[in-house]
Amino acid sequence: MSSDVVSTRCDAPFKEVARLLADHRISGVPVVNDEEKVVGVISETDLLYHQVRQEPEYGHRRFRLPKLTRSARVVEVKARARTAEHLMTRPAVIASPGQYVTDAARTMEQHRVERLPVVDDEDRLVGIVTRGDLLQVFLRADDEIRQDVVNQVSRGIDCPRYTVDVAVDDGEVTLKGHLDRRSDAVLAVRITEQVDGIVSVTDRLTYHLDDSRPPRPTVGLSGHI
Known part of the structure; x- marks a missing residue:
């Protein structure tokens, strides 16, 4: 894992999160509370929902949308999010410092995530593992x-x-x-x-x-x- 972790807070504005990812050239960031406990994770995909959002309008008339599924409602919330709290995916999929690399890789595959925040026994952020980190063990x-x-x-x-x-x-x-x-x-x-x-x-x-x-x-x- 990398112990030098870039993280953000729940009240961080949308543009601050976007700037954080761009400045550090990373594709995701864990969200922590005041006690440094991980409460969620934000990925580039979460930010891109703003770009793909389209209003279903024709002139001044709106089409009636079908009832949204749970996943669609989540996307809608992210598309309108202004802070990290509404952008993030929760609960975060996490790992522990003593976890085997094979277990971490299996967790990533099962949850279709590209990074795992590493937390201690009190759920405080101590590091992060990416797919690239896991591949290093084969060297x-x-x-x-x-x-x-x-x-x-x-x-x-x-x-x-x-x-x-x-x-x-x-x-x-x-x-x-x-x-x-x-x-x-x-x-x-x-x-x-x-x-x-x-x-x-x-x-x-x-x-x-x-x-x-x-x-x-x-x-x-x-x-x-």
């Missing part, structure tokens, strides 16, 4: 990725570092080794998939016990007296 060196995987897997499944052999080639990770339980092998793969910069994971782990299946009930033998 990590293979050795760095391998070390990260080894450390996290050994901690996650509580095993010596040499138990799982980790090989990385252009971000593609291969896991080898023999573990006690199938659940450990599954967990090792899941942990690896969360490491920043991973392109793919090939699972070649084996295990001694398949603990995903319930144990077979013991059938008692009945005797006759």
Whole structure:
């Protein structure tokens, strides 16, 4: 994330917000209250609604519009907005400092946003992550990725570092080794998939016990007296 965040207040005038985006060459800005808590986000699209708004008039006569949907009403409010409070989209889609990059990318995709304000435990703004920031993780060196995987897997499944052999080639990770339980092998793969910069994971782990299946009930033998 970038900790040098450009933000604005709810009462900021429309032109001040537009100037902020232009001066800093950014496409969006978080909106914060007096306690620096994120209350919304403004994008260039929100500002452009002013440009595309058209009055449905012909001469002095207005056409009757159909009943507006909720999304249409939101657009109408943004198109007439004079301050950041009415321009912004709320609630803001946010991230936390400890969130995995893969989770942040998934959040962006699900909500169709290009940036995530990063907030602390009290929802105060501490940084911002953009799509460009997320793409940077794929530039990590293979050795760095391998070390990260080894450390996290050994901690996650509580095993010596040499138990799982980790090989990385252009971000593609291969896991080898023999573990006690199938659940450990599954967990090792899941942990690896969360490491920043991973392109793919090939699972070649084996295990001694398949603990995903319930144990077979013991059938008692009945005797006759």
